[in-house]
Amino acid sequence: MISQVFILSSQGDHLIYKDFRGEAGSDVVGVFYEKVTALTGDQPPVVMNHGDLHFVHVRQGGLYWVATTTADSSPFTLIEFLNRLAALVKDYCGSLCEKSVQMNFALIYELLDEVVDYGYIQTTSSDVLKNFIQTEAVCSKPFSLFDLSNVGLFGAETQQSKVAPSSAATRPVQSSREQGGKSEIFVDVIERMSVVIGSNGVVMKADVEGEIRVKCFMPSCSEMRIGLNEEFSIGKSQIRGYGAAVRVDECSFHQAVRLDEFSSSRILRLCPSPGESSNEQTVMQYQLSDELPSAPPFRLYPTIERDSGGRLLMYLKLRCDLLPRSAAINVCVTIPVPRGSVSVSQELSSPDQSAELKLQSRAIEWRIPRFPGGTQLSALFKLEAPALGPAPLMEVGPVVLAFELPHLTVTGLQIRFLRLSPVQPGPSQRWIRYVTHSDSYVIRV
Known part of the structure; x- marks a missing residue:
């Protein structure tokens, strides 16, 4: 039996909240996010407790999909339900990301009304639900293709058949x-x-x-x-x-x-x-x-040194070796930094890029929404780390890239x-x- 369902962004922003039974207050959203971010490590437990309330969550599309229950419900049933709910949102909205959820909140609330009745799961079949859902989806751009079960498909020109644009x-x-x-x-x-x-x-x-x-x-x-x-x-x-x-x-x-x-x-x-x-x-x-x-789609050319003020300077040149008519999307470059890092200033080569120092994971996340093939981008990070050790350069890296290449195998x-x-x-x-x-x-x- 499900008490509440809510969807949070990776930053804890409240996107969707549905209370089916009135057994817990709305403050459980903040309680859940505090518990999930206070844990050490990259993989928090799927099931957590707060008093008599049980949180079950999954991560899909960079979002937290959470169900709460106060009964002795099977956690595996709730995990399967949350995964199917995420699949439904992808089916109906065409993509799964924070922007898509924000633009289609009315549609998602209508889905929840049909899928769950007073905490009891009714159906998760998109083929059945499409006969009852009347709200039209709003397509968001840029889209996300990270989850492989996405059903909002795009096409390409093949050798003998013309398919969707x-x-x-x-x-x-x-x-x-x-x-x-x-x-x-x-x-x-x-x-x-x-x-x-x-x-x-x-x-x-x-x-x-x-x-x-x-x-x-x-x-x-x-x-x-x-x-x-x-x-x-x-x-x-x-x-x-x-x-x-x-x-x-x-x-x-x-x-x-x-x-x-x-x-x-x-x-x-x-x-x-x-x-x-x-x-x-x-x-x-x-x-x-x-x-x-x-050739691999990306090459990185780093220069890392200390300046006279004790700051760590990291100059990164990232090259995309795809064909000029191709592009990578949703590029995220994660650069681990030394212990004791407190802040970072940045100089990025284009205004659509962004970067942030994640103190919990001790890494800088450099995000590039769209990276055309045959181009090069650069970033200069000036890292304030008063407690730098004698060999701070040994604590930098390795760099990890996450990206999507549409229209390409x-x-x-x-x-x-x-x-x-x-x-x-x-x-x-x-x-x-x-x-x-x-x-x-x-x-x-």
Whole structure:
């Protein structure tokens, strides 16, 4: 049984608050944030207590999703509910971030009214709820693609098929009255990159994990055929075809995928499940280890020294080696700093950037909303640290980057075509997304 549900930003800002049973006051929001920020370490416990009140929370999209209960409820049930609630917000709003929640607070309150009745969970199916939700979503820009289960998809131009424009990234799940029975299918090609770059600029480790996800809203579709690159090869086998090769080390498929055309034509055949969040299918997973087909997307050139006043000066030049027509979004550069650091002054190369010293984690967070390919940005940080040790430079780094690369797969994997059988009688839309994000991108200084 749920007493309250609330959503907080990473800074503790109150975004959504819903009290279902009136068993606790609104001050529990502040109590929760004080408890979660007072803990040491990066992973606070999912379940915490305050008197007779139990807090259960998850982190999604940089936000705290919290449910409270005073009964002996199963914490696993509440964790699953919060994850599904976050998935619903992504389904209906098209993205999951603080700005999206702020712009769609009315829609989220309407969702909570339908999902929970006096503390009892009713349904979390977006396919069922779309018949009752009447509030229209407000699309936010810039969007966030960090959570892989995002269903607000954007497209790209493939070799043989035209798919959705990039503005579809924040496309919400529309209500049935607006859709008019329109058939849609969503295909995700998502890759996660893990890279370690040494202080000399040499790539020490480079791994890529990827997957293809399908979500279908076409009840009459009995079979789907997904064509991959003809030059797609697995393992160290001979390269296929004459075009640019796409190679992975390992590959696995969903049990429903038929592979009778895969060896000859690189075509996956499957019968899609009906369109519910819980029925989204991961049709293929693959991995590439110890190499990247192209240069890493970011290079860092640091200069760190002490000035005459005892301050630590850190001058960082960050270069984006993507193609000029590409861009990275939501870039966050985390620079660990020495113990005893109390404040920082900064000089950034563009006004849209921001930086902040996080005393709890002893790190500077340098945020760049959009970083075009082929460009370079710089930042000068002057760190006040009265208690600097004899070797403060040894306490700086390694630098960790978090980012998202829309329209791009590191391996080069693409959807060559997407065909449905039988041919759909009415109008249908097909949305394809390519996105790579950083799983772990570490640069030693």
